[in-house]
Amino acid sequence: MAKGLDIDHLAKLARLNLTAEEKVLYSNQLTHVLTYFETLAKADLPAVSDVAMVVSEKALRSDEPGVSLGSDAVTKIAPASHDGQISVPRVVDDES
Amino acid sequence: MSNEWEIVIGLEVHVQLHTRSKVFASSSWGFGKEPNEQVDPVVLGLPGTLPVVNREAVEKAILFGLVVDAEIPEQCAWDRKNYFYPDNPKNYQLTQKDFPVTMGGKVEIELPGAARNIMGEHKWIRLHHAHLEEDVGKLSHSGSGSLVDYNRAGVPLLEIVTEPDLRSSAEASAFLNALVAKLTQAGVADCDMEKGQLRCDANVSVRRMGDTQLGTRTETKNLNSISGVRDCIIYESKRQIAQIEAGHKITQETRGWNAEMSRGYVLRDKEDAHDYRYFPDPDIPTLKISRETVNRLKKHVPEAPFDRQRRYIEKLNLPYTAAAVLIADKALADWFEAAVAAHPTNAAGIANWAANDLLRELSAQSGTEVGSDETPAVKVSLDSCLIKPAQLAGLVKLTDEGVISKQQAKEVFTEMFSTGKDALAIVEAKGLRQNSDTAELEKIVAEVIADPAVAKSIAEYRAGNEKAINALKGPIMKRTQGKANPVMIDQLLRKLLG
Numbered sequence: 305m306a307k308g309l310d311i312d313h314l315a316k317l318a319r320l321n322l323t324a325e326e327k328v329l330y331s332n333q334l335t336h337v338l339t340y341f342e343t344l345a346k347a348d349l350p351a352v353s354d355v356a357m358v359v360s361e362k363a364l365r366s367d368e369p370g371v372s373l374g375s376d377a378v379t380k381i382a383p384a385s386h387d388g389q390i391s392v393p394r395v396v397d398d399e400s
Numbered sequence: 401m402s403n404e405w406e407i408v409i410g411l412e413v414h415v416q417l418h419t420r421s422k423v424f425a426s427s428s429w430g431f432g433k434e435p436n437e438q439v440d441p442v443v444l445g446l447p448g449t450l451p452v453v454n455r456e457a458v459e460k461a462i463l464f465g466l467v468v469d470a471e472i473p474e475q476c477a478w479d480r481k482n483y484f485y486p487d488n489p490k491n492y493q494l495t496q497k498d499f500p501v502t503m504g505g506k507v508e509i510e511l512p513g514a515a516r517n518i519m520g521e522h523k524w525i526r527l528h529h530a531h532l533e534e535d536v537g538k539l540s541h542s543g544s545g546s547l548v549d550y551n552r553a554g555v556p557l558l559e560i561v562t563e564p565d566l567r568s569s570a571e572a573s574a575f576l577n578a579l580v581a582k583l584t585q586a587g588v589a590d591c592d593m594e595k596g597q598l599r600c601d602a603n604v605s606v607r608r609m610g611d612t613q614l615g616t617r618t619e620t621k622n623l624n625s626i627s628g629v630r631d632c633i634i635y636e637s638k639r640q641i642a643q644i645e646a647g648h649k650i651t652q653e654t655r656g657w658n659a660e661m662s663r664g665y666v667l668r669d670k671e672d673a674h675d676y677r678y679f680p681d682p683d684i685p686t687l688k689i690s691r692e693t694v695n696r697l698k699k700h701v702p703e704a705p706f707d708r709q710r711r712y713i714e715k716l717n718l719p720y721t722a723a724a725v726l727i728a729d730k731a732l733a734d735w736f737e738a739a740v741a742a743h744p745t746n747a748a749g750i751a752n753w754a755a756n757d758l759l760r761e762l763s764a765q766s767g768t769e770v771g772s773d774e775t776p777a778v779k780v781s782l783d784s785c786l787i788k789p790a791q792l793a794g795l796v797k798l799t800d801e802g803v804i805s806k807q808q809a810k811e812v813f814t815e816m817f818s819t820g821k822d823a824l825a826i827v828e829a830k831g832l833r834q835n836s837d838t839a840e841l842e843k844i845v846a847e848v849i850a851d852p853a854v855a856k857s858i859a860e861y862r863a864g865n866e867k868a869i870n871a872l873k874g875p876i877m878k879r880t881q882g883k884a885n886p887v888m889i890d891q892l893l894r895k896l897l898g
Contacts, residue, residue, distance in 0.1 A: 365421075368420070389436065
């Protein structure tokens with residue numbers, strides 16, 4: 305397993321309940337992904353600056369309001385809704 | 401509170417920037433819209449969408465940096481803060497972790513004085529940085545479920561992080577008031593706390609006086625009023641001191657605040673929340689901030705409120721109270737200065753009208769309470785004010801020249817406020833011009849002195865009772881129908897009574 309991969313912790317952060325089988329399956333898959341990146345990181349590459357990823361202010365957008373979807377369209381793509389709002393399981397951080 | 405303890409506070413202030421569209425999406429935003437009406441595919445992070453940064457939001461953030469003397473780095477960049485919570489449809493919040501838009505900076509604060517008319521101590525609070533991020537959606541809870549409104553998601557949010565420089569709840573309140581004044585006066589943000597445009601997290605720790613190491617801190621999230629921040633700091637510091645004095649250790653934890661009950665509580669849900677697995681957002685390139693932009697924005701930095709206050713007190717000889725009221729509202733202070741330009745010899749007189757009578761009438765008109773805790777910046781609109789600065793200057797000039805008395809000026813002011821007429825026109829129309837014809841007035845004064853009814857007062861005055869002279873002024877005013885110049889009456893009485 306790749307260094308630092310803790311499937312229980314990741315599952316908790318992602319709010320997923322995984323079975324024992326799933327834990328093994330996903331651990332292996334994630335380890336493959338991480339190993340791939342470790343291989344990439346080891347590659348001996350010339351020092352390339354990140355300049356291609358830097359843009360000037362020309363790349364910014366002017367502050368012009370555009371079109372909104374409307375609540376009907378938004379709630380239609382949600383699993384559940386109520387009065388224009390999206391319904392989710394209760395997530396309140398109650399005073400305890 | 402025991403004097404053995406020092407409270408150490410750092411604040412994270414989240415401010416919605418004054419823009420028309422969202423920070424990475426073009427959807428409009430504003431308070432009081434129907435749920436999910438201001439949402440577009442970029443806000444929802446739907447597949448195939450790309451965020452594009454709003455220039456106005458970046459420039460407002462830079463302007464803030466200039467207002468607080470912060471460094472504006474050559475580049476800023478955005479990161480993904482990953483977490484799974486329904487207030488964010490993308491499962492990550494776009495924020496700036498390593499390359500924020502402003503670094504450092506400082507804010508001058510003024511603590512309450514010993515009395516309302518005495519200026520309190522001034523102090524500088526250092527800022528660590530400010531970063532530009534997106535606000536998250538709003539959750540409401542009912543029964544077994546929660547409801548999500550994404551109108552607020554993607555609203556440009558500037559998170560201003562202080563150094564742990566604050567030492568009391570009073571300093572925290574003073575800081576927030578000073579910050580709000582700077583943000584609103586520069587047009588960076590409106591800071592309407594009732595609309596949630598300014599929210600605060602408070603990091604609080606305590607240590608024994610003289611200790612140099614910081615104690616373990618707790619973070620109380622989502623305080624949405626200045627009084628909430630103040631109450632939370634008092635509560636949390638007392639709680640921590642009691643814990644330590646009872647032999648317990650402080651747990652580093654995230655806490656919530658129940659404003660109704662005035663008490664804090666542990667947010668168990670946030671226990672693992674620090675593990676946000678930040679990484680650079682691949683959709684938004686690093687932004688190079690040109691020095692031309694920085695220099696252009698520098699021209700929009702208004703005079704700092706406390707610099708203005710010092711100038712009013714030192715150069716214009718205003719009393720502290722009037723200066724403090726005027727500088728709290730840039731529009732009012734600008735208005736006042738325009739009036740002073742029209743009558744430069746009595747700035748204090750003009751300030752007295754502007755800070756008291758004018759402000760009182762304006763707030764009565766708009767129905768806002770002046771200087772309440774939640775609206776530290778006096779919120780009145782001068783747009784609908786019928787009196788123009790030069791007209792108030794005209795009123796003060798008439799009083800200074802003795803054309804009308806101070807009492808009459810009040811009457812003239814009321815009429816000016818409701819009609820917008822010039823002071824002089826009102827004085828002439830009402831026949832209020834004070835009688836300054838010395839010969840005529842001297843005759844009346846002589847007649848009043850000769851009246852046996854006032855003989856007793858005259859005797860008392862001559863015997864050394866200065867105040868007895870006032871008893872003669874009433875009958876003179878009555879005979880001149882209030883038009884006599886009080887200063888001249890006083891002079892004539894003293895002359896004739898020898």
